Amino acid sequence: xxxxxxxxxxxxxxxxxxxxxxxxxxxxxxxxxxxxxxxxxxxxxxxxxxxxxxxxxxxxxxxxxxxxxxxxxxxxxxxxxxxxxxxxxxxxxxxxxxxxxxxxxxxxxxxxxxxxxxxxxxxxxxxxxxxxxxxxxxxxxxxxxxxxxxxxxxxxxxxxxxxxxxxxxxxxxxxxxxxxxxxxxxxxxxxxxxxxxxxxxxxxxxxxxxxxxxxxxxxxxxxxxxxxxxxxxxxxxxxxxxxxxxxxxxxxxxxxxxxxxxxxxxxxxxxxxxxxxxxxxxxxxxxxxxxxxxxxxxxxxxxxxxxxxxxxxxxxxxxxxxxxxxxxxxxxxxxxxxxxxxxxxxxxxxxxxxxxxxxxxxxxxxxx
Amino acid sequence: xxxxxxxxxxxxxxxxxxxxxxxxxxxxxxxxxxxxxxxxxxxxxxxxxxxxxxxxxxxxxxxxxxxxxxxxxxxxxxxxxxxxxxxxxxxxxxxxxxxxxxxxxxxxxxxxxxxxxxxxxxx
Numbered sequence: 001x002x003x004x005x006x007x008x009x010x011x012x013x014x015x016x017x018x019x020x021x022x023x024x025x026x027x028x029x030x031x032x033x034x035x036x037x038x039x040x041x042x043x044x045x046x047x048x049x050x051x052x053x054x055x056x057x058x059x060x061x062x063x064x065x066x067x068x069x070x071x072x073x074x075x076x077x078x079x080x081x082x083x084x085x086x087x088x089x090x091x092x093x094x095x096x097x098x099x100x101x102x103x104x105x106x107x108x109x110x111x112x113x114x115x116x117x118x119x120x121x122x123x124x125x126x127x128x129x130x131x132x133x134x135x136x137x138x139x140x141x142x143x144x145x146x147x148x149x150x151x152x153x154x155x156x157x158x159x160x161x162x163x164x165x166x167x168x169x170x171x172x173x174x175x176x177x178x179x180x181x182x183x184x185x186x187x188x189x190x191x192x193x194x195x196x197x198x199x200x201x202x203x204x205x206x207x208x209x210x211x212x213x214x215x216x217x218x219x220x221x222x223x224x225x226x227x228x229x230x231x232x233x234x235x236x237x238x239x240x241x242x243x244x245x246x247x248x249x250x251x252x253x254x255x256x257x258x259x260x261x262x263x264x265x266x267x268x269x270x271x272x273x274x275x276x277x278x279x280x281x282x283x284x285x286x287x288x289x290x291x292x293x294x295x296x297x298x299x300x301x302x303x304x305x306x307x308x309x310x311x312x313x314x315x316x317x318x319x320x321x322x323x324x325x326x327x328x329x330x331x332x333x334x335x336x337x338x339x340x341x342x343x344x345x346x347x348x349x350x351x352x353x354x355x356x357x358x359x360x361x362x363x364x365x366x367x368x
Numbered sequence: 369x370x371x372x373x374x375x376x377x378x379x380x381x382x383x384x385x386x387x388x389x390x391x392x393x394x395x396x397x398x399x400x401x402x403x404x405x406x407x408x409x410x411x412x413x414x415x416x417x418x419x420x421x422x423x424x425x426x427x428x429x430x431x432x433x434x435x436x437x438x439x440x441x442x443x444x445x446x447x448x449x450x451x452x453x454x455x456x457x458x459x460x461x462x463x464x465x466x467x468x469x470x471x472x473x474x475x476x477x478x479x480x481x482x483x484x485x486x487x488x489x490x491x
């Protein structure tokens with residue numbers, strides 16, 4: 001079998017008990033689906049879904065001038081990041097190409113990073129080679145990561161984790177769930193309100209079972225995770241993002257903090273800031289595809305007879321009720337409403353450049 | 369009428385000199401939620417083992433191969449309006465197309481229902 005060499009997640013036994021269909025992903029055996037992608041997707045949009053994202057890399061960085069050290073690798077303003085707040089950021093190479101996208105949280109005496117599973121070992125090698133002496137990086141392989149996402153996530157979690165509702169979007173702190181100490185942030189990858197919960201691997205099942213015991217919560221697999229993030233307009237590294245694209249090309253200029261735009265000093269700053277000023281030649285765009293036939297990753301995008309780009313993610317969007325896609329096109333074709341064609345097995349499907357997200361984000365930015 | 373199956377999880381229901389084609393219950397479970405079915409054209413000549421249709425699920429696109437050679441005589445228009453028939457009724461209302469049987473000997477290479485059940489049990 002293809003997944004013989006795949007590593008097992010801390011929740012592997014629970015996934016199998018819950019009837020998951022397991023597939024190899026990012027070097028791990030992971031749940032693709034439980035009852036079905038469509039049902040799981042719609043459940044997450046209407047209630048709350050539990051996702052095992054323990055394949056992701058959890059990393060602590062600490063030491064002398066650690067804030068400067070991170071700012072030398074990424075375009076985020078980490079001096080301006082308050083304790084227990086998190087920020088979406090990008091590891092960039094010398095040309096401003098994206099090595100990975102990640103979450104950076106400031107904790108009292110260190111930074112806590114969550115990076116993609118498929119790229120974590122490369123990220124660690126890259127950071128280790130760049131970080132100055134006196135700055136230490138610890139890969140917390142002893143931790144699991146669970147996401148609880150959906151409009152009823154807060155209600156369900158509050159019942160068992162106390163005042164977790166005090167958190168607002170992109171803030172974090174220590175909590176207890178079922179007597180287990182966890183680190184929870186109000187964040188996620190679905191466009192819904194929700195939480196990401198870091199917990200000792202050997203306590204992960206206790207926490208997952210406590211969450212699943214709440215009536216709002218069902219387990220959700222990778223399949224729905226992908227369709228949810230696609231509808232939310234959120235790029236997936238290795239598909240929509242790669243070292244070929246810069247933050248500006250990828251439509252992620254918001255990850256370049258204001259102070260860093262003025263000061264630069266991050267990898268590839270000259271090129272990236274130039275693109276910010278003058279525009280980039282290509283852009284990541286959202287596409288709404290006519291009809292029902294999905295256009296998937298790798299499909300070619302045409303303007304009249306000229307090939308102008310390529311689809312980097314695409315599929316049927318359950319909450320939109322139609323196929324949607326993301327891809328890169330020249331700036332001249334990146335305006336909302338531009339009509340393009342996508343080739344699917346020789347058929348040319350009309351597709352319209354559309355604003356993202358495809359489904360409005362429902363983050364909870366204020367208490368109350 | 370006799371029912372045959374392929375190792376690619378298509379079924380073939382032979383009725384006189386015509387055959388009706390679809391995908392098995394096992395196949396639809398593997399495919400997951402079907403959102404689109406690309407059917408061949410009426411009059412299209414199909415060669416055994418070659419592309420005949422494409423099933424798009426939320427998960428992926430999967431090719432359906434012609435289980436036998438012949439010419440397409442009808443397609444299931446209901447799949448255009450409701451592709452989920454492939455999930456809810458794979459071996460009845462969710463049929464794909466009917467075709468002529470160019471060479472009856474090709475049927476002998478297929479499995480009967482009992483053999484197919486045993487085949488799936490080993491997967």
